[in-house]
Amino acid sequence: MGAYGLRCISISYVTTIFQNPVSHFSTLSLKSHLRKGHLVDLKEQFVSLSSNGYIKEAFDFFVPKIWEEPNLFSHLLQACIFRKSMPLGKQLHSLIITSGCSSDRFISNHLLNLYSKFGDLQTVVTLFDRMPKRNTMSCNIMIKAYFQNGDFESAYRFFNEMSERNVATWNAMVTGLTQFEMNEEAMLLFSEMNDLGFMPDEYSLGSILRACAHLGVLLAGMQVHAYVMKCGFVFNLVVGSSLAHMYMKTGSMQEGEKIIKSMPIHNVVAWNTLIAGKAQNGYAEEVVNHYCLMKMAGFRPDKITFVSVISACSELATLGQGKQIHTEAIKSGVSSVVAVVSSLVSMYSKCGCLEDSVKAFSECKEPDVVLWSSMIAAYGFHGQGQEAIRLFHQMEQEKLQANEVTFLSMLYACSHSGLKDKGLEFFSLMVDVYGLKPWLEHYTCMVDLLGRSGCLEEAVAMIRDMPVRADAIIWKTLLSACKIHKNIEMARKIAEEVLRIDPQDSASYVLLSNIHAAAKSWQDVSEVRKAMRDRRVKKEPGISWLELKNQVHQFSTGGKSHPMSVEIELYLEELTSEMKFHGYVPDTASVLHDMDNEEKEYNLAHHSEKLAIAFALMNTQEGVPIRVMKNLRVCSDCHVAFKFISKIKNREIIVRDSSRFHHFKNGTCSCGDYW
Template sequence: MAIAVRRIGGEKSWFCHLHRFFSTSTENAASSISDIEGEFKSLCSAGRIKEAFKTYNAEIWTDQHLFSYLIQSFIPKKSLLIAKQLHSLAITSGYYFKDKFVRNHLLNMYFKMGEIQEAIAFFNAMPMRNIMSHNILINGHVQHGDLESAIKMFDEMPERNVATWNAMVSGLIQFEFNENGLFLFREMHELGFLPDEFTLGSVLRGCAGLRASYAGKQVHAYVLKYGYEFNLVVGSSLAHMYMKSGSLGEGEKVIKAMPMRNVVAWNTLIAGNAQNGHFEGVLDLYNMMKMSGLRPDKITLVSVISSSAELATLFQGQQIHAEAIKAGANSAVAVLSSLISMYSKCGCLEDSMKVLLDCEHPDAVLWSSMIAAYGFHGRGEEAVHLFEQMEQEGVEGNDVTFLSLLYACSHNGLKEKGMGFFKLMVEKYGLKPRLKHYTCVVDLLGRSGCLDEAEAMIRSMPLEADVVIWKTLLSACRIHRNADMATRTAEEILRLNPQDSATYVLLSNIHASAKRWKDVSKLRTTMRDRNIKKEPGVSWLEVKNRVFQFSMGDKSHPMSEEIDLYLKELMEEMKLRGYVPDTATVFHDTDSEEKENSLVNHSEKLAIAFGLMNIPPGLPIRVMKNLRICSDCHVAIKLISDIHNREIIVRDTSRFHHFKHGKCSCGDYWYVVPFVSWVDVIQSYSSSRITRSAVLICLTGKPQVFVWTCRSSSDFVAYGPHGAKNALGKRCKKMFNMNHIPQNKSPSNSITFNLIDEEAEGLMDTQEVEREIKDTAVLVHNLHRRKEGSISSVVDCAFHLLLSQGENQIWNRAAPHYPPEVETDKSDIADTSVA
């Protein structure tokens, strides 16, 4: 025996000294075999394997159970050398030939250590095999992702038992072949095999994966029939099935009916509440679990940290982080990934990065989580840089990594880089894009104005399109005012989900932007008839460790009157800074005053006002919203951040917006270009006696717009929101060093187009002008995102911030003031000094 060990392991191998233990005679004082086995297992479990050898070496050679447990004790070491030595000892001791129990443990050992080929070779060389041998082989193939080999082995087995069926059903459901798993369960039942707790647990997970409560209720009947309703494993799986299917109440009933709850049952209850959006309930259950005396594990912590992230309760999240450290769970990848996400969603990106940096050897999951955090905060370049750093560290990205990168690129206008990453993941990394990857690419193309390319990708991709990818395209159609494509896209969405409320709302907004109130009315009638309701906007923030929630029209807050008064004063102060409420974002056919009152009471404005009243100066205000922030609130919050010199962080469904010193981190990239509203301006010109008109879009730090007219080389008038402004005309002349407006030549760093048809010597057709403005604005938008043509000297001189200040309403209100004839002050025009 000693010779065999030395031949395999070598003199220096720790295991080669085992023969010394086996050659020493030791008397054992244990009174029974069960006591010996118990003490031996206890020593091995504590890692005191040498002591176990020395104490019970004689019993090891007479009790195959002790030898089998010895094999199990060495599995965590994942050492092929030790596996070979144990194999050799089994042969020399005779266990290999005479005991099928030991042989199966050796087979299982090879699989558990990840030595697949060794396991298969061992199986083929076994002198005798039983059903358990085949079951271990099926389980081994499943554990290592080879479902095809597992199915082949299952089909070829001459004899099967419940464990065989369990292995195959569990394997199919593990790989999300839920329907196949349920079909196999039915076949198992029809052949007379009685399911056990493991069968029922697997099948219930399959029902949860399908979100098929109808099938789950049938399995529930089996549970009751076979008396497993109080089994902790089955009960937890049953509750999980109901909760995953959306029946939170039914799942809670199952858990409450259990005579006792273990950590698994609590985890099921906590995770179920998190999955159904009951995040406050998660925190309550977590406290109840601790009060019951049970110690949360890493699965518990992941659910609770994720719930804190959704609620953006930073203080609660920090407490749980501390508890994770105390519990020693802060090294688990799932916990660390949740912490990165939690700090990011609470607006603390630096703390997210600290979690990553504190990890000694971060894997692809943690890198991907941090890349996603950067993308969510609109810091696309940093996300790309982090990926490059990840590659330099030798960590290979996975499909989640590239999903995070594509998201970051789409929300930062990095079209070329995003398309490059999509190509890289396929060609270099050999990853097959999933539907979520295609959705990000469609978003990337759509935000960049490449709508035809985005639609073509959806229709040509190898996967079947879902509602999400079509809704992504529909949002792009709204941004770029493509009504025809929007209609086609909406039809696809409603074909897949006729009850999708967001689609009706988006279509209604598109019609409202075009002032097609009859179409809006029809859509609202359809929604009412089908009982489709728009999700109300809700915003919340944390103040002094308490979460306060606000919604439009809700006066239940005890400080409601004070908030309204404070907000009214704030709006007046903003108007002095040039703020004009963007009532074009209110898609109802009502008067301007009513629309303006509606805008003032948006939930995010109420939350920010409350934050300004209750959070000490100098501290950031963090607001979360369940819907996307509207353009008017975006403009307003930029002004508020500048007026009060406060950092305001708003998280909506799409991304984070960091407002500081009157600017937003998103760079206004998400903003809806107000094309349709320009029609009012053009119509106003059409009714005037202006002989020559043009619109100039300057490529400054932000794209900027103003309109001028001229009737002669010396007659120059520029228009703004309050009609003619000669001072503005004077600035324009000085800025572009010109005494008159060139008809066919654009000033430097600008794009100009005329509103007159030179050939017809008259005004252009309104639709032609609108189309030209649209094409030019898209061009300007894309140039700006690529940082081309930017100059800083004209920022003060330009009149409007296109894509930033809600020009649609400014222009609409300004248009009636454009006079047919303008009496200009010649002396003012002649003065070329900058005002």
């Protein structure tokens, strides 16, 4: 059969295989599309159709033209990428081979790009090896293909072996390295690229700014900012958003916000950058406000938006608002995205709704290691260590590789459930079996685990022997254990360690003062308080809050700023009398001042969490669970009182303090008095 006959068969074959394109318009609207395009020749019409995804229409209409200009194949290949159709791409590849165009370097590069975009690295390598003629573009596509498939070593080797590079080569390398968090290498390469006079594009500039953000190098980021201004990219959406992200990530919130506001136009990426920056810097309320402004401006939130906003609801512990945003995520079609589900698990957990966390986790079809770790952390936060262990073993059965965060969640769960031996097992498993290097946070969990169980000397030895430098937090963790076990001498030494690192840390003074007060060493309490005054250290006030009818009510210890403060005080008096009738005895030993018992009892009765719960009892229906959040640790007297209240009033009381959740029900607490 001659070449003409072979071509006719090919034409007939491809006309048949393109029978089911994605048709956004009818035949009539297609003709209108052609008329309104102001196109002057068939080639332009072919390009227009193929670039808009009309593969079958383009092929049917322009078959004769293809054989005269084989380069038109490139537009069909691009259309396959646009349509995300690998089968059509492979069929076109067959036609290209049949037509004798496979040796054309221009078309071969487009084929390389096609298989690269669809992640078929083996075919990309095979095609590249068979190309009779290659150019720099061919090599650039290979670099991108290696990076896309996670083989950065081959990409680096390929780059080093290239005899000729262009600006696209350098940009591909810088962008690819940052994708694998090889940020320092990317910055060195960017510097070399600049020295050689190559101009970065918007994507490599955006990547290098993200590298500066991850490394926390503000000065280097500012230097890139100056370079951005010099290159004229300052108003580019990609670069502008990356620049703002860099400033926010390195703590310069105002500068980042100023850049976003100076951009002439905004898109979803810009809004997400601003919202994520607010979330990362602790401006949870502003996150929710900007989320509302984003919607009012006509932009549709995406999965990245919802991750930030749901995380903000976690910090605010606003369950009603969190549920509302969950509903909006469902309507937007992103509620099943794993990153969003992880945020939902965390949000419901931090709002005291562990059951909803379990529900969100169980409904996810393909949970990743981040989601598993989030669920394990949720169990640990609520003191359900055994459930966390069960989930870890289930995760292993699913052949998912636990990472440092997973083990951190496990150690936390063991620590807050009194599972000392299990915690030691998991630490050993992490180091000896999984080969993971412990972070300072892992050692802090282990010190907490040992300290809570009374092994204070072992905890000190671990701090002394660990390969990373101790910070104030790990010493404060041990100081808290000294308070539990009333070890005054060790507490004094540890307090010195904390205050040497952070002389302004109010929590350490308070802990030490608590220890002396418990031992009725009032002279030592006075000395600690005098040291605080001399160093102008202020104690963080106790604050509790709860959400009622979509409104957040806040209470401070001894405060009378709430509109119902008089009614709350009267109700507390009646409630305290009722509790005493059922056997409640105020724990006056936890009061830090030398005063008579009546004054101590009054002081205890006006703790912020008691005020919040009294308000909730007055303003909610019987049987409705009460959820209260507190910025500090719940005191021992409040802990006892809430057990009495839960039984007397037949209410479930859920309290989140700075350390964990307490679920009070029928006179008992979920922590088993181990917190």
